[in-house]
Amino acid sequence: MCFTTVSMNYDNAACQSVLHRIRTQRPFVYGLTNYVAATLSANVLLAAGAAPAIGAAPGWATGFGGHAGAMWINAAGLINCTAQDMHDAVTAAQANGLPWVLDPVAMGAGVSQYDAIIRDLASGGPAAIRGNASEVMALAGGGATAKGVETTASITQALPLARELASSRDVIVAISGPEDHILAPDGRHVTVPGGDPMLTMVTGMGCALGGLVAACLAVTPTGPDRLVAVAAAHALYARAAEIAARSAQGTASFATGFVDALSRLQQTAGPGASA
Numbered sequence: 381m382c383f384t385t386v387s388m389n390y391d392n393a394a395c396q397s398v399l400h401r402i403r404t405q406r407p408f409v410y411g412l413t414n415y416v417a418a419t420l421s422a423n424v425l426l427a428a429g430a431a432p433a434i435g436a437a438p439g440w441a442t443g444f445g446g447h448a449g450a451m452w453i454n455a456a457g458l459i460n461c462t463a464q465d466m467h468d469a470v471t472a473a474q475a476n477g478l479p480w481v482l483d484p485v486a487m488g489a490g491v492s493q494y495d496a497i498i499r500d501l502a503s504g505g506p507a508a509i510r511g512n513a514s515e516v517m518a519l520a521g522g523g524a525t526a527k528g529v530e531t532t533a534s535i536t537q538a539l540p541l542a543r544e545l546a547s548s549r550d551v552i553v554a555i556s557g558p559e560d561h562i563l564a565p566d567g568r569h570v571t572v573p574g575g576d577p578m579l580t581m582v583t584g585m586g587c588a589l590g591g592l593v594a595a596c597l598a599v600t601p602t603g604p605d606r607l608v609a610v611a612a613a614h615a616l617y618a619r620a621a622e623i624a625a626r627s628a629q630g631t632a633s634f635a636t637g638f639v640d641a642l643s644r645l646q647q648t649a650g651p652g653a654s655a
Contacts, residue, residue: 389618390616390618390619395608398609400646404429406429408447409433410445410451412435412453412457412465413453415460416459416583421454421591423588424642428595435460446473449478450507451473451481452483453480455483455487455498456485458497463497474504479606483586485515488517488518495518510553510554516542516555517537520544539563550565551565558575560572560618568607570608572615574618576634585635616645620641621641
């Protein structure tokens with residue numbers, strides 16, 4: 381397989397086109413995530429222009445899981461919903477051709493029962509899988525290297541297994557880090573530079589990124605464009621983080637500034653507008 385690598389940031393016209401579609405179409409995005417990250421995830425989606433619903437109220441997994449524009453499942457949502465809720469949502473998404481995103485939080489941290497549930501979910505045909513290097517390596521069959529929800533592996537270590545995971549599962553794989561890497565099943569590879577280290581110091585930032593990836597997929601047709609959509613979510617995140625970091629007094633103000641910055645990107649909702 382021939383690997384083709386390109387770089388993308390917010391200034392790329394394709395990235396801004398994705399944001400334009402979210403702002404104009406306002407897709408309904410359903411998520412199962414943990415209570416720690418739910419508020420931030422909802423606010424990130426609202427800031428981007430999407431319409432979120434989060435949680436496993438009676439009937440939501442099958443109802444919203446089948447009729448939203450896209451869905452994301454954060455494995456740490458098992459804190460406050462059941463594995464059956466997640467399976468029901470995946471089954472509904474599959475039945476209705478709904479793109480969905482799997483975030484294998486804490487995969488490979490040494491909890492075998494939890495890891496088994498994530499592996500089972502991954503067999504349900506996600507359009508994208510996003511996580512840190514340790515999580516992606518563990519899901520791809522590598523050794524358990526995570527320290528709780530934190531990675532102990534580098535992206536360089538994760539890339540070979542991530543490529544194999546993308547190819548064998550026919551799924552887009554995104555690895556978050558100092559530079560994000562997004563891999564397609566056909567060998568294409570997009571890198572997204574930028575961002576800010578404070579992204580790693582605010583609870584729920586990675587979890588909320590999974591929701592934004594789902595929003596980008598909701599407004600993107602099936603096929604090759606989905607790699608661009610997943611990369612665009614990371615590019616939007618990076619630019620909002622850079623803007624927020626300019627005036628942040630610490631991590632709390634950074635989190636608020638991040639949501640503000642994301643909401644102000646492309647205010648005119650035009651495909652060529654800028655921050």
